[in-house]
Amino acid sequence: MLVTGEFLKKYPEVARMAQSKGVHPRRVAAGEISKIWGHSGMAHQGIALRVGRLSGHDGSKLRVEDIVSAHLSNTSTVVLLDRVTDINNVGAIVRSAACFDVDAVILPEHHSPSESCVITKASSGAADIVPVVQVGNLVKTMEYLKQHGYWCYGMDAGGDKALHEISFCERRAIILGSEGKGIRRLTREHCDHLVKIPMSARIDSLNRSKRLVIAIDGPSSSGKGTLAKELANVLRMQHLDTGKLYRVFAVKFPHKYSQARSHEEIRLNTEEEEEMLAALNNDDPGYYSEHVGRMASILARNSQVRSALLPIQRQFVLNAPQGAVVDGRDIASVVCPDADVKIFVSAYASVRARRRFRQLCGSNRKAMYKTVLFHLLHRDIRDTCRSSAPLVRTEDAIYLNNSHMQKAAALRELVEKIKTFL
Numbered sequence: 151m152l153v154t155g156e157f158l159k160k161y162p163e164v165a166r167m168a169q170s171k172g173v174h175p176r177r178v179a180a181g182e183i184s185k186i187w188g189h190s191g192m193a194h195q196g197i198a199l200r201v202g203r204l205s206g207h208d209g210s211k212l213r214v215e216d217i218v219s220a221h222l223s224n225t226s227t228v229v230l231l232d233r234v235t236d237i238n239n240v241g242a243i244v245r246s247a248a249c250f251d252v253d254a255v256i257l258p259e260h261h262s263p264s265e266s267c268v269i270t271k272a273s274s275g276a277a278d279i280v281p282v283v284q285v286g287n288l289v290k291t292m293e294y295l296k297q298h299g300y301w302c303y304g305m306d307a308g309g310d311k312a313l314h315e316i317s318f319c320e321r322r323a324i325i326l327g328s329e330g331k332g333i334r335r336l337t338r339e340h341c342d343h344l345v346k347i348p349m350s351a352r353i354d355s356l357n358r359s360k361r362l363v364i365a366i367d368g369p370s371s372s373g374k375g376t377l378a379k380e381l382a383n384v385l386r387m388q389h390l391d392t393g394k395l396y397r398v399f400a401v402k403f404p405h406k407y408s409q410a411r412s413h414e415e416i417r418l419n420t421e422e423e424e425e426m427l428a429a430l431n432n433d434d435p436g437y438y439s440e441h442v443g444r445m446a447s448i449l450a451r452n453s454q455v456r457s458a459l460l461p462i463q464r465q466f467v468l469n470a471p472q473g474a475v476v477d478g479r480d481i482a483s484v485v486c487p488d489a490d491v492k493i494f495v496s497a498y499a500s501v502r503a504r505r506r507f508r509q510l511c512g513s514n515r516k517a518m519y520k521t522v523l524f525h526l527l528h529r530d531i532r533d534t535c536r537s538s539a540p541l542v543r544t545e546d547a548i549y550l551n552n553s554h555m556q557k558a559a560a561l562r563e564l565v566e567k568i569k570t571f572l
């Protein structure tokens with residue numbers, strides 16, 4: 151067992167359990183675990199364990215014939231991937247296949263990631279549940295499947311039937327195409343049906359499994375939270391409002407902040423972290439008050455507070471199966487520096503103050519425009535001038551000044567830009 155120091159610090163009980171079973175964890179740097187995958191971009195959680203073969207995996211290569219003969223008299227679903235090259239996409243498809251009781255995922259030997267620990271990792275272990283079978287020729291495999299009673303359904307944006315109009319036969323092969331090009335011509339010609347998934351008019355090509363991380367930063371009341379929530383909705387991803395996390399911390403753990411002011415390290419145990427994550431779904435208006443916002447903005451200057459909240463944010467992103475839209479101040483620069491898409495949302499201070507003023511009036515809180523503007527400018531100064539993770543616009547971020555845009559127009563513009571990353 152290889153573990154990183156950070157993992158050991160966070161989960162000492164795992165080391166104790168391993169030792170009680172005669173396994174002695176060896177402490178290594180995170181990079182050493184990355185090397186095992188042979189894939190530098192692969193995220194891991196700081197632990198790797200060498201295991202024997204799972205029962206039922208005898209080491210010989212599975213063949214399509216084995217899958218077909220194991221399901222001769224039953225309903226059967228197999229998924230064929232036509233040159234899906236991104237390992238994370240293959241992993242996500244195998245994971246979904248495990249949820250939908252698929253009998254096998256079949257991919258061509260060439261032009262696909264080879265089955266290895268990388269697929270197992272990318273599928274979060276689902277490759278141990280659903281057999282991944284490699285074949286020499288996909289079209290011949292489709293012909294073989296047809297001879298054994300399977301109907302072939304190709305998923306294609308230009309398909310003649312919508313998914314809900316199809317009544318699937320009991321034995322079916324679902325064919326998914328590659329990331330950019332879709333299903334190849336010959337494969338398409340061998341499908342019995344081409345099926346499309348109708349999309350929302352707002353986004354007409356949703357990549358079925360590409361996991362995306364979208365980082366959105368911007369000053370107070372620029373509209374980043376509104377855009378982040380809408381984007382997550384349109385792209386069916388999870389949304390993390392990191393400002394809310396700072397607000398929750400300010401409400402729940404003010405005593406820890408006093409400790410941090412004397413430069414003591416802040417520790418949050420697993421229960422406290424879970425309490426914070428649960429509060430993210432709590433819409434109690436108390437969290438959104440100006441007073442709590444101000445407290446959050448003051449304690450967010452403290453580097454101990456930021457260090458304590460950083461792993462919670464990163465873990466949230468790691469755990470989001472379809473990826474996440476994360477909004478805040480230091481997302482592109484600190485929390486997710488490797489995000490696939492980085493966005494910086496801004497608007498003039500007077501516009502932002504007017505928006506916040508309207509928001510406060512709408513929620514029946516007493517507000518004066520001048521006071522709102524005053525607090526907002528102070529918040530801008532605290533956010534941009536603090537030494538720890540200040541608000542910055544990174545060079546690779548898409549810039550959107552939405553001062554003169556309605557919410558829907560701003561969203562449409564971002565969706566258009568993001569489409570190029572899908």
Ligand SMILES: Nc1ncnc2c1ncn2[C@@H]1O[C@H](COP(=O)(O)OP(=O)(O)O)[C@@H](O)[C@H]1O
Nearest residue numbers: 370371372373374375376505509552555556557
């Ligand atoms: N383009 C826009 N036009 C008008 N009002 C907006 C726009 N974008 C956001 N708002 C409103 O401004 C307020 C602050 O937006 P919010 O998304 O919470 O900002 P942030 O997350 O950047 O602090 C909300 O009441 C929101 O409905």
Ligand SMILES: Nc1ccn([C@@H]2O[C@H](COP(=O)(O)OP(=O)(O)O)[C@@H](O)[C@H]2O)c(=O)n1
Nearest residue numbers: 370371392393394396446447450478479480
């Ligand atoms: N990633 C983040 C998110 C919020 N914050 C701070 O936390 C405060 C509350 O976040 P918010 O997004 O709810 O606040 P406002 O948009 O109301 O300013 C902000 O004023 C920031 O100072 C931060 O420092 N870093």
